Each structure stands twice: as C-alpha cells, then as structure tokens.
Amino acid sequence: MSLQSSAVRSEAMRQPATADANRGAIGLEQVAKSFKGAVAVDVVDIDIRPGEFVTLLGESGCGKTTTLLLIAGFHAPTSGRVTLDGRDVTRLPPYERNLGMVFQNYALFPHMTVEENIAYPLKRRKLGRGEIAAKVARSLELVGLAGYGKRHPRELSGGQQQRVAVARATVFDPPALLMDEPLSALDRKLRQSLQDEIRQIHRQLGTTVVYVTHDQDEALAMSDRIALMRGGRIEQIGSPTDVYRRPRTLFAAAFLGDANLLRGRVVSSAGGTAVVELRSGTRVGALADPEIAAGREVTVVVRPEHLRPADASAPGGAAVRATVEDVTYLGRSICCTGSFESGDRCIVPIETSGATEFPRVGDTLHLSWEASLATLVADVDDHDGR
Amino acid sequence: MTMRRCVQALVVAILLFLVTPVLVVIPMAFSSSAFLEFPPPGWTTEWFAEFFRDPDWIDALTLSLRVAGGAMVLSLTVGTAAAYALVRRGVRFRGATQGFLTLPIVMPTIVYAVGAYLVALKLGLVGSELLLMCAHAVLALPFVLLNVTASLQTIDQRLELVAQSMGARPWTAFRSVTLPLIAPALIASALIAVVISLDETVVALFLTEDTRPTLPVKVYNSIRYDLNAVVPAAAAVVLAGTVAIAAALGLVRWVIARATGMRAGAPAGDGVEIGAGEPETGGAR
Numbered sequence: 204m205s206l207q208s209s210a211v212r213s214e215a216m217r218q219p220a221t222a223d224a225n226r227g228a229i230g231l232e233q234v235a236k237s238f239k240g241a242v243a244v245d246v247v248d249i250d251i252r253p254g255e256f257v258t259l260l261g262e263s264g265c266g267k268t269t270t271l272l273l274i275a276g277f278h279a280p281t282s283g284r285v286t287l288d289g290r291d292v293t294r295l296p297p298y299e300r301n302l303g304m305v306f307q308n309y310a311l312f313p314h315m316t317v318e319e320n321i322a323y324p325l326k327r328r329k330l331g332r333g334e335i336a337a338k339v340a341r342s343l344e345l346v347g348l349a350g351y352g353k354r355h356p357r358e359l360s361g362g363q364q365q366r367v368a369v370a371r372a373t374v375f376d377p378p379a380l381l382m383d384e385p386l387s388a389l390d391r392k393l394r395q396s397l398q399d400e401i402r403q404i405h406r407q408l409g410t411t412v413v414y415v416t417h418d419q420d421e422a423l424a425m426s427d428r429i430a431l432m433r434g435g436r437i438e439q440i441g442s443p444t445d446v447y448r449r450p451r452t453l454f455a456a457a458f459l460g461d462a463n464l465l466r467g468r469v470v471s472s473a474g475g476t477a478v479v480e481l482r483s484g485t486r487v488g489a490l491a492d493p494e495i496a497a498g499r500e501v502t503v504v505v506r507p508e509h510l511r512p513a514d515a516s517a518p519g520g521a522a523v524r525a526t527v528e529d530v531t532y533l534g535r536s537i538c539c540t541g542s543f544e545s546g547d548r549c550i551v552p553i554e555t556s557g558a559t560e561f562p563r564v565g566d567t568l569h570l571s572w573e574a575s576l577a578t579l580v581a582d583v584d585d586h587d588g589r
Numbered sequence: 590m591t592m593r594r595c596v597q598a599l600v601v602a603i604l605l606f607l608v609t610p611v612l613v614v615i616p617m618a619f620s621s622s623a624f625l626e627f628p629p630p631g632w633t634t635e636w637f638a639e640f641f642r643d644p645d646w647i648d649a650l651t652l653s654l655r656v657a658g659g660a661m662v663l664s665l666t667v668g669t670a671a672a673y674a675l676v677r678r679g680v681r682f683r684g685a686t687q688g689f690l691t692l693p694i695v696m697p698t699i700v701y702a703v704g705a706y707l708v709a710l711k712l713g714l715v716g717s718e719l720l721l722m723c724a725h726a727v728l729a730l731p732f733v734l735l736n737v738t739a740s741l742q743t744i745d746q747r748l749e750l751v752a753q754s755m756g757a758r759p760w761t762a763f764r765s766v767t768l769p770l771i772a773p774a775l776i777a778s779a780l781i782a783v784v785i786s787l788d789e790t791v792v793a794l795f796l797t798e799d800t801r802p803t804l805p806v807k808v809y810n811s812i813r814y815d816l817n818a819v820v821p822a823a824a825a826v827v828l829a830g831t832v833a834i835a836a837a838l839g840l841v842r843w844v845i846a847r848a849t850g851m852r853a854g855a856p857a858g859d860g861v862e863i864g865a866g867e868p869e870t871g872g873a874r
Contacts, residue, residue, distance in 0.1 A: 275754055297753045298762075304754035310747040314769045323765075324755035375755070 225289030227253035227378040227411035229274060234283030235435075236269055243269040245435035246283075253378075256405055256412045260422040260458075261432035267415045270432070271381050274413060276300045288378055298327075303372030303380040303410070307387055309364045311356040317343070317367050318352035324375040342374040345404060362393045369404060379411035386421065398425055419459050423447060431455050448506075453582040456504040463510065465503040465523075465547045466583050472497050476574045479503050483545035485523055488574030495579050502580045507538075507550045509576040513569035525549040527566045537561050539568070611828065617821035625816060636822035646807065646823060652718065653804040656793075657786035659722035660729055664782045665775060667726065668733030673763075675734075676741040687738075691731035698728075698791045706795035716798035724792050729782035736781070740774030741767070773845045780838045784831055 229251040236244040244266040251257050259267040272278045273285060276297035285293045292300055311320050318339050325335045343349050346366040356364055365385060372380055385401070386394045402425055405412050416422055422429045423443045430440040431454075439446055439455045450456035456464065467481040477491040479501060489503050513522040528541040537553045539562050551568065553561065562568060613627060618636060620629030640646045674680050675687055693701065705724050709715045744767060752762035768775075790805040797806055808824055811817040 277750060277753075297750070298756050298758050300754075301756070302754055304751055306747050306751060308745065308747070310745060310751040312748060312752075312766055323752065323757075327756035327761070371755070381754075 225253065227409075228286070228289055229379055229411060229413065230284075230286035231270070231273070232284040232286070234270075234273060234280045234285060236266075236273060236278055236281050242435055244273065244280075247432075247435075247437055249430060249437065249440065251379075251411060251413065254409050254411055256402075256414065256425060256427045258414045258416060258422040258426040258429045259432055260416060260419065260429050261438075262417055262458075265432040266435040267417075267432045268383055269435075271383055271413060271415050274379075275302055275304055275381055301375075301377050303375070303377040305365070305368045305372045305380070305382040305385045307384040309356070309361075309368045309388075311364055311367055311371070313356055315355075316352065317348065317354050317356065317359070320356065320367055321352075321371045321374050323371065328375060338374055342370040345373070345407070346370045346400070361389050362397060365389065365397060366400070369401065373404065373408060373410065376408075377410065379413065380405075382412065382414045384415055384417070387416070387418065394421070401425065423459070429459075431458060433458075448576075449578050450504055450580060453502055453580050453584055456502075456578070456580060461507050461550050463505040463507060463543075463547070463549055464584070465505065465543060465545060467501060467503060467545070469495060469497045469499045469501055469579070477579060479579070481523070481543070481545045482547075483523075483543065485544065487523060487572075487577070489577035489579050490575050492579045492581075495581050499581065500583050502583055504578045504580055505572050505576070507552050509572045510551050510570045511572060513571035522569055522571050525551070525568045525570055527562045527564055527568060530562060530564060541568075614821050614824050614828065618825040620818070620821070623818045625818060625821070636819050637826075639819050640822045640826065643819065646804075646819065649802055649804045649807040650826070652801060653787055656718060656721050656725060656803060657783045659719070660725035660786040661779050661782040663722060663726035664729040664733045665779055668730050668778065669737050669771075669775065671730075672734050672737035672741055673767075676738055677746065687734070690734050693728050694731045698789075701728075702792040702795045705792060709796055715796060716801060717796075721793060721796045721803070722786075724796060725786040725789055726782075728789060728792070729785045732781045732785070733778040736774045736778045737771060740771040744770050773841055776841050777838055780834050780841070784834050787830060787834075788827060 229249075231247050231249045234244060234247045235242070247266070247270055249257075259270055261267045269278060273280055274287075276285075276292065276295060276299075280293065283293075284291055287295075287300060287302070312323065315323070321339045321342055322335050325338060330338070339352065340349070343352055346369055348363060348366055348370070351359065351363065351367075356367065359367065365388075368385070369380075382401075386397055389397065398421060401412075414422075414425065426443055428440060429443055429446050431438045431446060433454055439451050441449075446455060447459050450459065450462070453464065456462045465479075465481055465487070467479040467487070470478045470480050470486065472478075472491045472495070475491050477489050477495070478486050479489055480486050481503075487503060495501060523543055523545075525543045526541045527539050529539070531538040531540075534555070536555055539549075539551045539553060541549045541551075543549050549568075549570075551570065555561075616629055617625060617627065619632050619634065620626065621631035621633040621635075622629060671686075671690055675683060680686055701724075705720075706715070709717070709720055714720045748766050748770075749759075749762045752766050753759065757765065788805055790809060793803045793806045794809065797803055799810070802810060804823065804827060808820055808827070811820045811823070
C-alpha cells in the first residue's frame with residue numbers, strides 16, 4: 204500500500220498541476236535519523252492526508268520531536284524521503300518549506316510587539332503594508348486577541364502568548380501547522396480551553412496539523428489519528444477510538460489510558476470470538492484476531508470501563524474473580540484496584556450515582572465483560588505487577 | 590570598636606591611594622606654572638588651549654581615536670561571530686577554544702607587545718595603523734567574547750528556528766531576531782573595546798613610530814623627554830574621555846537592568862501599560 208502511494212506521489216512531482224489537491228499532505232517514507240550514531244528515529248513511515256490532525260504521541264526520547272523537526276526541515280534525515288504537498292522536500296531548507304511552527308515555550312520575539320510578531324512571516328514574504336495590517340488584524344481576531352496588538356509578549360499571560368504563537372504560525376496560510384508540545388507549559392484548565400481553540404482553528408482554516416505531545420488525554424481529545432511512538436518507531440497508528448479500543452501491543456494498551464491486562468493462552472478462535480484460558484484456569488472471551496491462532500500465549504486487554512459486575516446466569520459471559528486491595532474515592536466514581544485470581548493487576552471504576560454500598564478492601568468482585576470489547580495482544584509481560 | 594576604626598582607616602587609605610594620581614593630574618592640568626610644580630602656584634586653561642592648538646597632539650589624539658574605532662569594529666565582529674559559534678554551533682574543543690580566545694586577559698602585555706613587535710619588524714609593519722588596530726582588537730576580544738556569550742546564552746535558541754520556519758534565511762533570522770536582543774551586550778562590548786584601546790600604552794609603544802605616536806604614547810614620551818606642561822592636560826583629556834565612556838557603559842547597564850527587571854516584574858494577563866519614560870527617582874528621599 205505504501206509502495207502504491209509513493210508511486211502516486213512521484214507521479215505528482217512530475218506534474219505540479221496536481222499540487223493543489225495535495226496541499227497539506229505530508230509524507231515520511233522510510234525516514235531514519237541518527238545523531239553521531241545514536242538513533243533518534245528508526246524508520247518512520249507515515250502518510251498524512253491534507254487537512255488531517257495527526258498527533259505524534261509518546262514518552263520523551265521516543266523520537267516524536269525529532270520526527271517533527273524532520274518534517275520542518277531543521278534536521279536532514281539520515282535516510283528516507285520527506286514529502287510536502289506531494290513534492291519531495293528532503294533537501295529543502297526550513298525557510299523554503301512554508302510551514303507554520305509552534306513551540307512549547309511560545310518562542311515569541313520578545314523585542315517585538317504582538318503585531319510585529321505576527322507580521323514577521325508576512326514581511327519575509329514581502330507583502331504590502333496594508334495587506335500585512337489587514338491579515339494581522341484578522342489573525343488576531345481568529346485567536347481572540349483583537350486589541351492586544353500593541354502589547355509586548357511579556358505583558359501577556361501564558362495562554363495569550365501561545366495564542367499569539369498560533370496566530371503567527373497560521374497568518375501566512377501555510378498548508379500545514381507543526382506544533383511541538385504547545386500546551387505543556389500551561390495549567391490544566393487553560394490547557395483544555397486551548398485544546399478546544401486549537402481544534403476550532405484547525406476546523407476553520409482546514410490546515411493539516413501535526414501535533415506532538417506526551418499527554419494521552421490531549422492526543423485522544425484532539426486528533427483525527429494518533430501515531431503512538433516508541434524507540435524511534437511508530438508503534439501503532441489509527442483513530443483515537445481505534446488505538447484506545449484496539450491496542451495492538453502491550454505498550455499501546457498500557458500507554459493510552461488504564462487497562463486490565465490478563466495473561467493467558469488462546470484455547471479456540473471461532474465465529475469472531477476467541478476463548479482464552481487465564482492463568483487461574485478461568486475461560487474468558489475476547490474479540491478474535493485472525494493473526495493470533497489457538498495455542499498462542501496472549502494478553503487480554505480489557506478497559507476498566509468495560510468491566511461489569513458478573514451475573515452468574517449470563518450465558519457465555521466470562522466471570523472472573525478479583526480481590527479488592529485499595530479503594531479510591533474520585534467524586535463521580537470510585538476506583539478499585541486489586542488483583543485477579545490469576546495474579547494480574549485489576550482496576551475497576553464504579554459509578555457512585557445511585558449506589559449506596561461500595562466495595563471495601565478485601566471484598567471479592569465477580570467481573571465480566573462483553574467479549575467483543577476485549578482485545579487480544581500477542582505480547583506477554585512476565586514481570587508480575589507490571 | 591577600635592577594630593572597626595582600623596578598618597575604616599584602611600578603607601580611606603586605599604581610596605586615597607587609588608585616586609591620588611587623578612587628584613594630582615587634574616590640578617596640574619590647570620596649573621599656571623610651566624614646570625610641573627605641585628601644588629600649582631596659580632590657575633590657567635592655557636595648556637588645554639595649547640593641546641588643541643598643537644598639531645602633534647591633535648594627530649596623536651586622532652590616531653588614538655582611529656585605532657580605537659578600528660579595534661572596536663574588529664573585536665566586535667570577530668568576538669560576536671566566535672561567541673555565536675561557541676554558543677549555538679557544535680564547536681569541537683569548545684572549552685579549549687574559549688580559553689584560547691580569552692588568553693589575552695591573563696597574558697602579560699609586555700610579552701604580547703614584544704612578540705607583536707618582532708612580527709611587525711619581520712613584516713616591515715612597524716608604525717602600521719592597521720596592525721595596531723588588530724593588536725588592540727586582540728586585547729579587547731576576550732571582553733567582547735565573554736559579554737556576548739553571556740548574552741547569547743540567555744536567548745532561546747528556538748527564536749531563530751521559528752524565524753526560519755516563517756521564511757527567514759539564517760542570516761535574516763540572526764539579523765532580525767538575535768542581533769536586536771544582544772544589542773545591549775554589543776554596545777557594552779564596543780565601549781569596553783574603545784576604552785581598552787584608548788589607554789593601551791605598552792603595545793602601542795612597540796608598534797608605533799616615534800614620529801606618529803598614539804596619545805598615551807605621546808604623553809609618556811613627553812613626560813620622559815621634555816617634561817612638557819601640556820602633558821597633564823593631555824592626560825586629563827584621556828581621563829575625561831574614559832570617564833565619559835565609563836558613564837555611558839553604566840547607563841547601558843542601568844537601562845538593561847531596568848528592562849530585564851521590567852520583564853520579570855511584569856504582570857501577566859491583564860497587562861498594565863508600562864511607561865517607558867518614567868522620571869528617575871534618584872534624588873528623592
């Protein structure tokens with residue numbers, strides 16, 4: 204599939220007439236980057252469609268920022284190809300790539316006013332004075348900072364400064380906007396409102412956004428697609444629901460949200476449902492994976508919110524016993540942690556609404572889940588208590 | 590109590606020791622006597638008039654100013670480029686390079702002067718204005734380097750990256766973003782370079798010809814060979830120039846301190862308009 208699309212792209216290169224349809228498309232083909240022998244990005248392939256909001260998610264050192272800087276042109280890849288708007292830009296310097304860029308600490312020019320900051324990319328493009336003023340005003344309005352143009356960045360709050368940075372990165376109408384942890388310096392509340400604003404700006408402008416973050420909630424809330432990175436590679440890429448519901452590796456399951464990870468062996472796999480025998484001997488159901496055959500050691504991934512109190516009479520439903528070891532009150536819900544009979548860690552949220560009695564430490568819970576909501580992962584972590 | 594008295598006396602003695610030469614030179618410059626008597630028998634400004642009338646003194650003064658100007662430009666250009674490379678680019682043997690470039694601070698001037706003289710002799714460049722400029726630039730380089738390095742280190746490196754992402758070529762990004770931000774350090778460095786060159790005597794003694802001395806060299810020659818009464822006036826001129834530059838330097842430092850203090854103390858959010866031209870509150874008690 205990637206071969207086919209690369210053929211399409213090189214076709215587009217020879218015919219710049221089709222560039223418009225590709226405006227905002229970003230491609231990394233077999234891109235790798237190492238610094239003095241240390242591998243930062245170890246073969247990344249990604250195809251970003253025009254107008255798409257893609258998040259590179261991962262822990263620090265996973266190569267997500269390096270990947271972004273490869274797209275921006277601040278690093279040249281050790282091998283592989285970078286394409287923008289369907290053109291090969293691997294050797295193009297950053298100032299000729301026409302991309303908007305927003306950094307974590309805003310990187311506003313402290314010696315310029317807000318207006319001068321936003322006018323900067325327009326001046327580099329030698330626009331007329333009137334046109335610059337009009338675009339700057341429109342851009343300030345877009346980010347809700349009309350009337351702040353004459354101030355200096357230091358006179359603005361962190362959130363306002365980041366809005367100026369977004370205005371400055373979008374005022375020249377770039378086909379794509381690259382954002383490197385733009386909200387991590389802000390406090391939680393502000394972060395959420397700015398997430399909404401960034402999404403709104405993305406919808407309004409229709410630019411492609413490549414967004415780097417280590418915050419899984421941010422990634423889930425904002426993205427069309429999440430590329431989960433680890434060790435310089437993309438571990439899994441897909442829509443937030445896809446990556447959350449159907450993690451393909453243990454790492455993906457553990458990184459995005461909480462997960463109950465139950466180790467076992469596939470007994471049978473038929474009719475879309477796999478039966479897994481846990482280490483405790485209990486048999487449970489999960490969505491079958493055609494690549495995982497019977498007899499294979501697996502981990503069953505069950506999201507905490509998919510756990511239900513087991514009804515002994517439920518036909519075919521799995522029933523697993525777990526012992527409560529800790530109960531945390533969270534207001535809207537209660538979080539019970541403990542261990543399954545098989546020894547695997549257990550985490551169960553319980554809604555507080557309507558309930559009068561809550562589990563206590565030492566209680567035994569009977570839990571089940573709908574087989575189609577549990578996912579099989581072909582890795583097994585043998586370190587107990589993960 | 591007595592201990593405290595002793596310390597106070599010592600402080601006064603040190604201060605006197607520091608300023609006595611200046612306290613002697615200034616009255617002598619206005620002395621009516623032609624024989625460098627102290628205390629002066631009467632007062633006159635004749636020696637200043639003499640200084641500014643005598644083409645030899647004026648030549649020495651203008652030579653000094655030209656050399657100082659050239660040394661300033663050279664040390665500023667090289668020093669800024671070196672500081673930029675040291676801070677922003679991966680320079681091999683960074684510590685050693687920086688140490689080498691700041692060597693003139695610790696190197697005995699006389700050693701450097703003799704070396705420079707021998708080189709100049711070999712090249713037939715004794716008396717060359719350009720060579721003296723270069724030599725003075727070398728002496729000023731460490732101060733430029735240290736100042737600009739310190740300033741560059743406070744500037745977010747990503748400012749230039751973001752400028753490049755918005756279409757600025759590397760040089761444009763440097764000129765429009767980094768340069769204005771290090772301007773205070775550049776001004777301070779320029780003033781220091783001028784002062785260093787203006788009163789540098791040892792290297793100038795070796796590298797100038799007897800007929801075309803710089804001002805400090807002419808002061809030295811005059812006092813040694815003719816006991817000229819213009820000398821204190823000439824020295825006072827050098828002193829006045831140095832004091833003026835030091836004052837300018839202080840002013841630059843004060844402006845920077847104010848600007849950075851303003852930045853740190855600026856209210857976030859509903860930014861209050863900050864007046865740039867508030868009157869100084871110096872005399873208010």
